[in-house]
Amino acid sequence: MSKKILICDDEEGIRESLKLILGDYYNLIITTDGMQCLDCLKNAEDIGLILLDIKMPKINGLDILKQIKKLCPSLPVIIVTGYKSVETATEAVKLGASGYIVKPFKSEEILATTQSIIK
Amino acid sequence: MIQLNPFAISGLLIIITYLPLFLLILFKGKTRAARLFALHIFAIFWWGVGSFWIGINKNELIALSLMKFAYIGVIFIPVFFYDFVLEIINNNSKLIRSIFYAQAIYFLFATLTNKIFLYPKWIFHSFYYTSPSIIFFFSFIIWLIIVSLAHIQLIQFYRNIYPKKREQILLLCIGTIIGFVGGTLNFFPQFTEIIYPYGNFLIPFHSVILMFTILKYQLLDISVVIKKSIAYSILIAIVSISYLLIVVLAERFFQGIIGYSSILVTTFTAFLLGVIFFPLRNKIQYFIDRLFFQGSTIEIAQQNELLRQELIRSEKLKSIATLASGIAHEIKNPLTALKTFAEYLPRKKDDDAFINKFSRIVKSEVDRIDHLVHQLLDFAKPAPLQPRPVNIHELFDDILDFLNNEFVKRKINIQKNYDSNTALSIHADPVQLKQAFLNIFLNAIDALAADGKITITTTLKEIWVEIMIQDTGCGISKEDLTHIFDPFFTKKDHGTGLGLSVTHGIIKQHQGQIHVESVVGKGTKFTIKLPP
Structure with missing residues (x-):
């Protein structure tokens, strides 16, 4: 176990699902909103990937992405969202997202994507 | 003193009924078809004058001249009618027209030169008719051929036209057939005294049917506004x-x-x-x-009410489409959790920590889906006003959840300035209120460009719960602002103009008040006051 994965989602069901899928393979840091996510990013080390939801209270996921990219431009961020629209995906990629996973996702999809980033 | 026999009376009826019809078509008809039809009607009117005169005439010396005068009308009745039929079926054949007009001119000439009517004869102990020549017989046959051809072409045309025109042509056809049958019967007393020319009484029915067709179905594209009182x-x-x-x-x-x-x-x-x-x-x-x-006035009012309800329903269906897409998205989160937990169940069924989490998460996610589906069903089903205590903040959260898809798509920020009393409640019908607020939000979404903002503020005042929904959209001009709650007032390409009118109705139904302020280029603010 080397690098950690930072999960940011306001939905308990999604957080628990990601824990189930990734918990056996990676160290996970779980956050429930954008502010927490940014705080963790500033304090924690060895974060190799962020899984980020778009629709969250207070700060929208895409705005968090902008700030993450300011703090750590090279840190990979995967957007995990229910919005299957091309516009949102394009916007996320433009802002520097490394991938885009649409809910409801498959566990293999999550594992394959994370494994391709954290080898 | 003039003695009116049945033939004179029928002539008089033709005069009375065809003169107004002729004038109506003459002044209101704008097309060539209408002008031709006016000539056809005038020819019948001419025959009416002639037949009335024949009916009252007791002077043998002028009887021949009267028949010649009346017959001029008769000659032209089918010719103008056939030209009219060719015109409405878009047949431009000059040859056919020339042939028919030529025969009419020939028989006109023959009539005026005494080649058709030979001498007067006293018939039915009542009036003078005439004894005809063989040319009259040919004239009669050609008259019948033209009438038949015109009707055959009219019936063929009737089969290939759209419904409203169909009704016009059908009535026209029925009218002319009645008229021509009546007219045909007037020929026989020239040959024999067996049949009294009662057929002349059928002719006015033709004009009545035509008048009705013009008034009801705008025959010849003549529209006459009939005032109810008149x-x-x-x-x-x-x-x-x-x-x-x-x-x-x-x-x-x-x-x-x-x-x-x-x-x-x-x-x-x-x-x-x-x-x-x-x-x-x-x-x-x-x-x-x-x-x-x-x-009747009551029936029209009832029909209008049904129409209004139908439009409100269609407006509601439009909102339901937006809500359904919002729900489809909202359901994805609980579905993801359910799917993942179900997938891991066989592997982790002996892990107590997993089973505990499974029961908690699966239950709460299923409840959430159930809640979402019920929200949509409640909204969709028509129901009478059912007021009950409603937490206004929860109500707004539900609406905002529904619309979240739209907000994300259009990058709209939502700011909630809720009153510190989190249990702020009013007595209202939640489904109706959702519809009312949803319409305001949908308007705001349409008015907002990317990165726009909608602020919702709730405040408990002394006798009201005051709700403000403010957007940073394009705003509404002062002129439009006065009509914003009018039914059918819309500036959108695909709007029905009912959304805000429905909102206004619902707020009034709840004894509330709604007020709107707007500045073009800056945004719009709706203030709604509802009794707690």
Whole structure:
């Protein structure tokens, strides 16, 4: 176990699902909103990937992405969202997202994507 | 004194009915078809004048001239009609037209040069007709051929046209067939005295049918606005005159039988008629309403109400489509959790920590889906006003959840400035209120460009719960602002103009107030006050 994965989602069901899928393979840091996510990013080390939801209270996921990219431009961020629209995906990629996973996702999809980033 | 025999009366009826019809078509008809039809009607009117004159004439010396005069009309009746039919079926054949006009001119010439009518003859002990030559026989046959050809072409045309035109052509056809059958019967007394020319009485039916077709179905593209009051007045005048006539006739009848006029009989007749007069008048009004005005005032109001409800329903269906797409998205989160937990269940069924989490998460996610589906169902089903205590903040959160998809898509920020009393509650119908607020949000979304903002503020005032929904959109001009709650007022390409009018109705139904302020380029603010 080397690098950690930072999960940011306001939905308990999604957080628990990601824990189930990734918990056996990676160290996970779980956050429930954008502010927490940014705080963790500033304090924690060895974060190799962020899984980020778009629709969250207070700060929208895409705005968090902008700030993450300011703090750590090279840190990979995967957007995990229910919005299957091309516009949102394009916007996320433009802002520097490394991938885009649409809910409801498959566990293999999550594992394959994370494994391709954290080898 | 002029003695009116049936033939003269039928001629008089033709004059009375065709003159207004001719004038109507002449002044209101704008097309070539209408002008040709006016000529056709004028030719029939001409025959009417001639037949009336023939009917009252007792002078043998002028009888031949009168028949010649009347026959000029007869010659041209089918020719103008056929030209009219060719015109409406878009047949531009000049050859056919030339042939028919040429034969008409030939028979006109033959008539004026005494080659058709030879000498007068006294028929049915009543009036002078004429004895015809063989040329008259040919003229009659050609007359019948033209009439038949015109009707054959008209019927073929009828089969290939759209419904509204169909009704016009069908009635026109029925009218002309009746008219021409009546007209044909007028030819026979030239040959034999077997048939009295009662057929002349059929001709006015033709004009009545045509008048009806013009008024009801805009035949010849003539539209006449019939004022209800005038239509009623004319009919009531007719009923009143008939009423007086019946009273006078009854009086005379009894005078004839019993030899003197009885005030008792007259009073009784008047009373009897008086009793049936009002129901009869109502029946006539009902008949007129149905025939020309698509129903009585009450029926029209009922139809309008049904139409209004139908439009409100269609507006609601439009909101449901937006809500359904919002729900489809909202359901994805609980579905993801359910799917993942179900997938891991066989592997982790012996892990107590997993089973505990499974029961908690699966239950809460299923409840959430159930809640979302119920919200949509509640919204979709029509229901009477059902007021109950409603937490206004929860209500707004539900609406915002539904619309979240739209907010994300259009990058709209939502700011909630809720009152510190989190349990702020009002007595209202939640489904109706959701519809009311949803319409405001949908308008705001349409008015907002990317990175726009919607602020929702709730405040508990002394006697109101005040709700402000403010957007940073394009705003509404002062002129439009005064119409914003008017039904059907819309500036959108695909709007029905009912959304805010429905909102206004719902707020009023809840004894609330709604007020709007807007600045073009800056945004719009709706203030809604509802009793707690």
